[in-house]
Amino acid sequence: MNIINAIINLVNNPVITIHAHYVGRNRANSMGDALEEYIKDLFCGTFDETDEAKRIEKISKVFSYLGNNSNPPDGMLFGGDAIEVKKIESVNSALALNSSYPKHKLYADSPMISNACKTAENWTEKDIIYAVGIVNDNSLKHLTFVYGLDYAASDEIYSRIKMKIKDGVETIPDVEFADTKELGRVNKVDPLGITYLRVRGMWGIENPFSVFDYVYKRDFTKDFNFMCIINDEKFSTFANRQSLIDLCSTNTALSITDVKIKNPDNPAKLVNAKLITYTI
Numbered sequence: 001m002n003i004i005n006a007i008i009n010l011v012n013n014p015v016i017t018i019h020a021h022y023v024g025r026n027r028a029n030s031m032g033d034a035l036e037e038y039i040k041d042l043f044c045g046t047f048d049e050t051d052e053a054k055r056i057e058k059i060s061k062v063f064s065y066l067g068n069n070s071n072p073p074d075g076m077l078f079g080g081d082a083i084e085v086k087k088i089e090s091v092n093s094a095l096a097l098n099s100s101y102p103k104h105k106l107y108a109d110s111p112m113i114s115n116a117c118k119t120a121e122n123w124t125e126k127d128i129i130y131a132v133g134i135v136n137d138n139s140l141k142h143l144t145f146v147y148g149l150d151y152a153a154s155d156e157i158y159s160r161i162k163m164k165i166k167d168g169v170e171t172i173p174d175v176e177f178a179d180t181k182e183l184g185r186v187n188k189v190d191p192l193g194i195t196y197l198r199v200r201g202m203w204g205i206e207n208p209f210s211v212f213d214y215v216y217k218r219d220f221t222k223d224f225n226f227m228c229i230i231n232d233e234k235f236s237t238f239a240n241r242q243s244l245i246d247l248c249s250t251n252t253a254l255s256i257t258d259v260k261i262k263n264p265d266n267p268a269k270l271v272n273a274k275l276i277t278y279t280i
Contacts, residue, residue, distance in 0.1 A: 001062045002080050004238045006042040011254055013047040016140045016224045032087045035133045039085050065120035082106040082128040097203040102152035103128050145228040146208045153264045215259040228276040235274050254278045
């Protein structure tokens with residue numbers, strides 16, 4: 001299973017009232033949870049599975065790892081991509097990434113992932129899909145899939161900034177620092193030596209609809225807008241891409257367009273990509 005299957009399942013099962021579909025079936029407690037369950041169904045083709053035990057079993061055969069906010073990523077496909085799901089409520093809201101900077105790719109040696117994630121399968125790096133849903137009135141209004149490769153700069157860009165700040169903080173005189181994965185931790189702030197201060201980074205990134213508005217603009221007269229951007233090199237790796245092309249020829253609401261997008265590391269260089277859109 002891959003992103004092509006997910007798009008085909010989306011077009012064939014346009015479930016956008018996700019609150020009623022998932023919360024009503026006791027599969028989710030919130031819209032954020034409902035969106036994550038919806039993404040699982042897109043990649044697993046389990047929309048019509050009413051038996052929850054069978055649905056869970058099917059999902060376990062597609063995903064090697066399932067995480068949450070405390071244990072990223074949200075999912076990893078067996079032998080395929082990683083997935084990070086983000087819910088926002090305003091059409092132009094940025095994504096809050098908290099302590100993790102944006103991911104160009106996901107690496108097995110990353111200190112930000114759990115051992116369970118590292119050992120879920122035999123892997124060293126994975127491309128990562130950002131699945132961003134905009135929800136309002138208990139419905140999914142907009143959804144986008146973009147790869148970190150096309151959306152975020154390389155890790156060295158973010159880690160360099162992080163280390164510069166960390167090194168700068170730790171050069172402050174007369175302050176006792178402790179080893180930490182965060183930007184800094186100051187021990188013994190008070191005379192009793194019982195108070196500490198954590199210095200944390202709070203990362204954020206503009207949402208993909210804003211970032212790629214030079215190649216795609218949503219139709220706000222529609223109930224639902226979907227956008228996916230896949231660079232041509234990645235698109236060519238999907239053996240089932242012809243199935244999506246064939247579906248596009250029979251469904252006028254679905255389109256695939258050749259576009260050029262900015263390289264996240266060097267916007268002066270353009271990358272050939274596929275813009276896949278679907279509206280209801």
